[in-house]
Amino acid sequence: MAxxxxxxxxxxxxxxxxxxxxxxxxxxxxxxRLAVYLRALSGMADQGVTAVSSEELSQAAGVNAxxxxxxxxxxxxxxxxxxxxxxxxxxxxxxxILGLTRNHSVAVVGIGNLGHALANYGGFPGRGFPVTALxxxxxxxxxxPVGGIPVNHIDEITAICLEREVxxxxxxxxxxxxxxxxxxxxxxxxxxxxxxxxxVLQVPDNVEVRKVDLAVEMQILSFHVARRADxxxxxxxxxxxxxxxxxxxxx
Amino acid sequence: MAxxxxxxxxxxxxxxxxxxxxxxxxxxxxxxRLAVYLRALSGMADQGVTAVSSEELSQAAGVNAxxxxxxxxxxxxxxxxxxxxxxxxxxxxxxxILGLTRNHSVAVVGIGNLGHALANYGGFPGRGFPVTALxxxxxxxxxxPVGGIPVNHIDEITAICLEREVxxxxxxxxxxxxxxxxxxxxxxxxxxxxxxxxxVLQVPDNVEVRKVDLAVEMQILSFHVARRADxxxxxxxxxxxxxxxxxxxxx
DNA sequence: TACCGCTTGTGAACGCATGCACAAAGTCGA
DNA sequence: TCGACTTTGTGCATGCGTTCACAAGCGGTA
Ligand SMILES: NC(=O)c1ccc[n+]([C@@H]2O[C@H](COP(=O)([O-])OP(=O)(O)OC[C@H]3O[C@@H](n4cnc5c(N)ncnc54)[C@H](O)[C@@H]3O)[C@@H](O)[C@H]2O)c1
Ligand SMILES: NC(=O)c1ccc[n+]([C@@H]2O[C@H](COP(=O)([O-])OP(=O)(O)OC[C@H]3O[C@@H](n4cnc5c(N)ncnc54)[C@H](O)[C@@H]3O)[C@@H](O)[C@H]2O)c1
Numbered sequence: 001m002a003x004x005x006x007x008x009x010x011x012x013x014x015x016x017x018x019x020x021x022x023x024x025x026x027x028x029x030x031x032x033r034l035a036v037y038l039r040a041l042s043g044m045a046d047q048g049v050t051a052v053s054s055e056e057l058s059q060a061a062g063v064n065a066x067x068x069x070x071x072x073x074x075x076x077x078x079x080x081x082x083x084x085x086x087x088x089x090x091x092x093x094x095x096x097i098l099g100l101t102r103n104h105s106v107a108v109v110g111i112g113n114l115g116h117a118l119a120n121y122g123g124f125p126g127r128g129f130p131v132t133a134l135x136x137x138x139x140x141x142x143x144x145p146v147g148g149i150p151v152n153h154i155d156e157i158t159a160i161c162l163e164r165e166v167x168x169x170x171x172x173x174x175x176x177x178x179x180x181x182x183x184x185x186x187x188x189x190x191x192x193x194x195x196x197x198x199x200v201l202q203v204p205d206n207v208e209v210r211k212v213d214l215a216v217e218m219q220i221l222s223f224h225v226a227r228r229a230d231x232x233x234x235x236x237x238x239x240x241x242x243x244x245x246x247x248x249x250x251x
Numbered sequence: 252m253a254x255x256x257x258x259x260x261x262x263x264x265x266x267x268x269x270x271x272x273x274x275x276x277x278x279x280x281x282x283x284r285l286a287v288y289l290r291a292l293s294g295m296a297d298q299g300v301t302a303v304s305s306e307e308l309s310q311a312a313g314v315n316a317x318x319x320x321x322x323x324x325x326x327x328x329x330x331x332x333x334x335x336x337x338x339x340x341x342x343x344x345x346x347x348i349l350g351l352t353r354n355h356s357v358a359v360v361g362i363g364n365l366g367h368a369l370a371n372y373g374g375f376p377g378r379g380f381p382v383t384a385l386x387x388x389x390x391x392x393x394x395x396p397v398g399g400i401p402v403n404h405i406d407e408i409t410a411i412c413l414e415r416e417v418x419x420x421x422x423x424x425x426x427x428x429x430x431x432x433x434x435x436x437x438x439x440x441x442x443x444x445x446x447x448x449x450x451v452l453q454v455p456d457n458v459e460v461r462k463v464d465l466a467v468e469m470q471i472l473s474f475h476v477a478r479r480a481d482x483x484x485x486x487x488x489x490x491x492x493x494x495x496x497x498x499x500x501x502x
Numbered sequence: 503t504a505c506c507g508c509t510t511g512t513g514a515a516c517g518c519a520t521g522c523a524c525a526a527a528g529t530c531g532a
Numbered sequence: 533t534c535g536a537c538t539t540t541g542t543g544c545a546t547g548c549g550t551t552c553a554c555a556a557g558c559g560g561t562a
Binding site for chain 4: 055066070072079080081083085
């Protein structure tokens with residue numbers, strides 16, 4: 001990286017990709033891992049560790065060392081060859097890249113089973129994600145404080161989100177309500193949404209949605225159980241199981 | 252372990268792509284989507300829809316139609332050209348592939364905020380994932396039923412998991428306890444684990460772990476906020492930049 | 503029966519992500 | 533000061549996953 005010319009990206013620029021697209025220089029997958037590295041590094045810092053090698057950190061994060069180094073290279077060269085990385089320096093750079101240098105106010109919508117757990121969870125505020133607003137439709141809940149924050153009626157969502165500068169909306173309502181809640185959040189200027197409802201949300205291009213779908217997670221696990229069972233049973237391998245008449249010619 | 256140079260010829264040819272390895276013919280990413288298709292299809296079936304085209308289904312699942320067809324092709328050819336897919340047929344084939352033809356008993360460990368929400372959640376049993384055991388260390392919780400299941404002490408985990416044939420273990424304990432809980436689950440023969448604790452779990456090869464890490468999800472969203480803000484501010488995309496003094500002014 | 507329009511299934515191209523291997527670049531001890 | 537040793541940063545190859553594009557196949561229709 002030292003003697004590089006002002007080109008920035010070394011790759012042979014292919015034709016003409018939209019300039020704005022250039023922005024996403026860091027692969028999404030790498031971003032997710034950076035968050036994991038950050039947590040491992042924070043833990044180390046708390047224990048007084050000041051330096052770490054890619055080998056050690058990769059172990060703590062459960063990834064390949066080469067991959068870790070490549071991930072870090074996306075954000076710059078902050079290591080010292082022959083030594084490793086300074087924990088604090090790395091922490092601050094990852095925090096900068098992830099946009100953690102400022103707080104991101106969070107609103108939770110749907111204060112049922114899951115909403116209560118989220119609102120009571122102490123792990124977010126400490127990490128720069130203060131929960132500042134809670135919403136529901138249930139009259140019995142309005143005004144009741146959960147995790148120190150009183151629940152507001154969903155109809156106040158626009159005003160309150162703007163006022164409290166909510167940047168992340170969490171949807172924990174029943175599936176049928178999810179899309180409408182999502183629309184309201186978007187109208188209120190919220191551009192990031194974390195969705196727990198098992199529904200595919202429709203949003204404008206400028207809004208980022210991430211979903212946490214426990215049923216899907218379980219089903220993926222189930223798939224692996226089934227595959228393992230099949231393997232053990234010696235069922236050679238054709239996904240066409242159910243041989244009934246599914247097997248036709250395949251040259 | 253820096254590699255010695257004597258091995259120039261290492262090209263590490265895999266020599267022989269093991270035949271049995273052919274088994275994993277279905278990409279993991281596709282498996283996750285199949286679960287989403289399944290949900291969309293179930294919803295359609297409930298509404299009396301009997302046939303669906305790849306275009307319609309892909310829309311409902313929020314993916315590209317070509318990708319959907321390729322995903323479905325991994326499990327066989329069950330569509331009718333010129334017509335589309337029979338909803339029920341597709342449902343049954345996806346269920347078969349995902350191993351949903353039999354129930355998967357679930358145990359939740361750590362009945363705190365999150366554990367309560369999970370235990371009370373009605374969405375799992377209906378989908379073939381009955382929660383059959385709850386564990387905690389807190390004496391005040393032992394014996395109390397949550398979602399209809401009484402909480403047992405963690406020390407009983409092995410006996411109860413074996414007895415109730417638990418195949419999926421959900422970890423919802425504080426981070427420091429997660430690894431030990433995981434080890435206990437594995438000893439009890441549980442081969443699939445869903446982990447909510449922000450910890451990288453160490454497990455044997457024959458155990459499948461999936462993690463749900465809300466802090467990471469939030470940080471990914473934060474990254475996008477930051478990226479958007481940078482873009483809007485016209486900061487040409489250079490991940491270096493060290494904001495400390497870089498923010499002072501923009502050329 | 504023969505044709506037509508529609509939708510599937512898939513070969514092939516492309517692009518992203520992973521992992522390897524090694525030169526570059528630094529530290530440390532003598 | 534020098535050389536040996538350590539660890540980073542990255543070019544490159546490989547493999548996976550996505551997307552495109554279209555022939556094959558099917559139902560409906562004349
Ligand atoms: N609880 C879990 O462990 C769990 C697990 C997986 C998925 N989920 C999903 O998370 C969501 C919430 O689950 P839950 O168990 O907390 O459900 P819940 O029924 O306990 O809570 C839902 C809450 O949303 C409120 N609500 C309903 N409509 C609303 C609206 N239009 N605007 C605002 N609030 C509204 C209800 O008043 C209620 O308080 C569901 O979509 C569920 O499928 C939950
Ligand atoms: N609550 C949330 O919304 C949320 C969000 C993100 C992540 N998490 C993570 O999920 C986990 C649980 O969160 P929570 O808010 O429910 O915590 P909590 O403190 O409310 O509950 C933890 C429970 O685990 C039990 N426990 C502790 N040690 C145990 C052990 N060795 N064996 C069995 N049980 C044990 C405790 O008695 C307690 O009941 C934590 O790791 C947390 O970081 C929670």
